[in-house]
Structure formats: structure tokens, C-alpha cells
Amino acid sequence: MAKKYTVDDGYSISDLFHYGIDHLYSSGSLFKLDAHTYDSAGYLSHLGIELLLKGWHLYQFNFFENEHNLIALYKKLNEQIEGFELNNESLDILNMLNNFYELRYPKNHNPVETGTDDWIKIESIVNTLWEEMPPELLGELDKMDVTRKGGRILMRKKID
Numbered sequence: 713m714a715k716k717y718t719v720d721d722g723y724s725i726s727d728l729f730h731y732g733i734d735h736l737y738s739s740g741s742l743f744k745l746d747a748h749t750y751d752s753a754g755y756l757s758h759l760g761i762e763l764l765l766k767g768w769h770l771y772q773f774n775f776f777e778n779e780h781n782l783i784a785l786y787k788k789l790n791e792q793i794e795g796f797e798l799n800n801e802s803l804d805i806l807n808m809l810n811n812f813y814e815l816r817y818p819k820n821h822n823p824v825e826t827g828t829d830d831w832i833k834i835e836s837i838v839n840t841l842w843e844e845m846p847p848e849l850l851g852e853l854d855k856m857d858v859t860r861k862g863g864r865i866l867m868r869k870k871i872d
Contacts, residue, residue, distance in 0.1 A: 714777040723776075725767045726855040727862060732763030734861070736838060743831040754812035754826035757834045758782070761809055764841055765789070771849045780813055782806045796844055805837040 742753035769776035
């Protein structure tokens with residue numbers, strides 16, 4: 713049985729969203745650089761979407777599991793939420809992103825490919841997820857403070 717994580721373990725929807733959004737922001741920046749950064753961009757894209765879905769799980773079920781498969785995370789929501797069904801294009805994007813989990817390590821047999829054209833698809837699935845989320849769940853975004861994250865204060869040191 714998969715481990716379950718809850719608010720009692722220190723997790724919050726707004727924190728999961730904050731980390732997910734920041735990973736996606738970083739991913740978008742890396743896709744704009746060059747081929748040296750595409751693997752990292754793809755992996756961070758997977759992680760960002762995973763955290764958005766896990767934030768939704770925490771809202772919907774009061775827990776999220778130690779699951780990294782984006783399709784499995786989606787299916788659990790799909791089974792529970794009436795009328796929430798992604799179209800084939802969105803499911804194809806989630807499948808693509810599932811493969812990006814493998815970009816963590818070199819994989820010479822059956823390598824995973826990624827490139828700049830993937831970012832458009834990633835933006836599309838992010839927008840689709842935002843559109844499908846209940847308004848009260850989206851309200852968690854208002855709790856985010858970009859200068860505070862994970863119990864830390866984020867600062868940029870002034871350089872003389």
C-alpha cells in the first residue's frame with residue numbers, strides 16, 4: 713500500500729502549488745536556453761505537474777500518495793470528480809510528461825526525447841488543469857507569497 717501524506721505531515725495545498733509552479737517556471741526558462749538544459753526542463757515539467765495534481769489530491773481526498781505516475785494521479789481524480797475528464801490531447805501530454813520522469817538519469821536503451829516544442833504542450837496541460845479546478849481550490853494560489861517558500865524566506869543578496 714502506498715504511503716499517504718497529509719496536512720498533519722506538514723503539507724499544504726498552497727505549498728504544493730507553489731513548488732509546482734516554480735518548477736514549471738524554471739522548466740519554461742530552461743526550454744528557452746539550449747540543448748544542454750532540455751533534459752532538466754523536461755524532468756522539472758513532470759515534477760511541476762505532479763505537484764499540481766498532488767495539491768488537488770490533498771484538497772479532494774485530504775491526502776496524496778507516494779505516486780509519480782501522472783496518469784494514475786489523474787485517474788484517481790477522474791474517478792472521484794463528476795464531469796472531470798481530460799480529452800485525448802491532454803492525456804497524450806500527460807503520457808509524454810510521464811516519460812520525462814526518466815530524464816533524471818542517462819537511458820541509452822529507449823531514450824526519452826524532449827525539445828523546445830514540448831513547452832507549448834506543457835503550457836496547454838497546465839492551463840487545462842487550472843480551468844478544471846474548483847474555484848475554492850484555485851483560491852489556494854492567493855495564499856502564495858513568492859518571498860516565502862517551504863518555511864524559508866527567499867532573498868536575493870545585493871552584490872556590490
